[in-house]
Amino acid sequence: MKNLDVKIGSVRLKNPLICGSGEHFIELNGIEKALDAGAAAVVIKSTNESVAAKEQLEKTDYALLDSNYKRLPWNFNPPRDASLLNRSGLHPEPFAEWLLMASQADKLARKYDAYAIASLIPASTEKLLQHAKSVERAGIRILEINVGAPHGKEAAQGAIRLETEANHIREITAAVRDTVNIPVWVKLSGQSNEIPEMVKAAKDGGAQSVTIMGRHMAFVPDLETTKPVLGTHGAYGGPWALPLTCHQLVKTREKLGARYPLIATNGARDGLDILRFMLAGASAAQLTSAVFTSGYKVISRSLTQIDDYLMVKNLELKDLIGLAADQVGTYAEQDSNKDYWREFVPD
Numbered sequence: 108m109k110n111l112d113v114k115i116g117s118v119r120l121k122n123p124l125i126c127g128s129g130e131h132f133i134e135l136n137g138i139e140k141a142l143d144a145g146a147a148a149v150v151i152k153s154t155n156e157s158v159a160a161k162e163q164l165e166k167t168d169y170a171l172l173d174s175n176y177k178r179l180p181w182n183f184n185p186p187r188d189a190s191l192l193n194r195s196g197l198h199p200e201p202f203a204e205w206l207l208m209a210s211q212a213d214k215l216a217r218k219y220d221a222y223a224i225a226s227l228i229p230a231s232t233e234k235l236l237q238h239a240k241s242v243e244r245a246g247i248r249i250l251e252i253n254v255g256a257p258h259g260k261e262a263a264q265g266a267i268r269l270e271t272e273a274n275h276i277r278e279i280t281a282a283v284r285d286t287v288n289i290p291v292w293v294k295l296s297g298q299s300n301e302i303p304e305m306v307k308a309a310k311d312g313g314a315q316s317v318t319i320m321g322r323h324m325a326f327v328p329d330l331e332t333t334k335p336v337l338g339t340h341g342a343y344g345g346p347w348a349l350p351l352t353c354h355q356l357v358k359t360r361e362k363l364g365a366r367y368p369l370i371a372t373n374g375a376r377d378g379l380d381i382l383r384f385m386l387a388g389a390s391a392a393q394l395t396s397a398v399f400t401s402g403y404k405v406i407s408r409s410l411t412q413i414d415d416y417l418m419v420k421n422l423e424l425k426d427l428i429g430l431a432a433d434q435v436g437t438y439a440e441q442d443s444n445k446d447y448w449r450e451f452v453p454d
């Protein structure tokens with residue numbers, strides 16, 4: 108077995124597989140299953156003070172789609188190329204109950220040499236800071252702030268804040284940083300062309316790491332019913348998103364240098380995808396839809412894939428981070444080959 112340890116700022120993770128926040132981590136039971144399957148960390152389902160955000164969970168819905176936008180059965184065995192369209196809300200319990208569960212989860216995680224990470228999605232800054240302090244007081248060791256939840260614009264007003272403006276991201280991060288001493292990770296939206304700038308802002312605000320990038324909002328028309336699938340817009344993700352996230356990882360690495368640890372989210376479906384994220388510059392990666400739609404077995408299987416790859420390639424995991432990113436060329440640097448384009452044009 109290879110050494111799969113990775114460092115994210117002051118945190119050592121026993122491997123690079125973090126389970127991203129989602130419905131399967133509303134209850135302790137799901138968190139325990141992910142820890143038991145070997146996840147180095149599990150991000151607990153996010154919360155904030157908004158009642159509307161909690162109520163939104165009762166109106167959530169999920170559709171797995173094939174490449175013809177046909178709905179697939181929800182049988183925990185989807186094809187690898189399935190995409191997920193969904194609405195979502197936040198953790199249904201009041202903050203105090205969420206906190207109790209979260210602190211139990213992180214206590215439990217210690218037994219697995221792992222972490223259960225608290226996740227806050229800002230509504231008001233004042234409450235965000237109170238909640239961050241409570242998280243620290245409850246003994247939870249890592250806090251992720253998601254300032255980029257894709258549902259921000261569709262949810263009830265004030266329920267979920269979606270920040271893409273660098274100055275705001277810096278201010279919010281710095282305010283949380285001034286409030287707590289535990290490591291703060293900031294999760295950013297993918298719905299911006301300024302992601303490296305946003306990561307820099309979070310770093311300057313004091314984030315120990317930044318998670319990029321959240322999913323895009325989408326609208327899928329159904330030819331059969333002539334209605335929108337799920338009846339609304341929704342966040343959309345699939346394995347096709349991995350290269351888009353990788354692009355932002357590489358661009359961010361170019362801007363901030365190799366030393367700042369990045370966490371990837373959006374597009375990974377297995378261990379080989381985690382390795383792809385790492386080659387693009389991530390120090391660790393979150394798997395959410397893969398575990399939600401295929402079950403906890405994805406975790407142990409992914410860790411085996413990572414270990415097997417390193418064995419076969421005779422590589423160490425830490426040497427992999429940014430390896431592909433650092434070999435990216437410009438268009439202008441590529442060899443000239445006159446009329447080569449003709450080979451690609453149909454007769």
Ligand SMILES: Cc1cc2nc3c(=O)[nH]c(=O)nc-3n(C[C@H](O)[C@H](O)[C@H](O)COP(=O)(O)O)c2cc1C
Nearest residue numbers: 127128129130153195253372373374375394395396
């Ligand atoms: C059903 C569902 C619920 C989610 N809920 C949250 C959440 O509460 N907080 C959060 O930060 N991200 C949430 N996410 C986003 C995921 O953690 C992740 O960033 C996103 O799905 C992209 O990664 P993936 O391709 O591994 O799924 C949710 C995603 C899904 C599919």
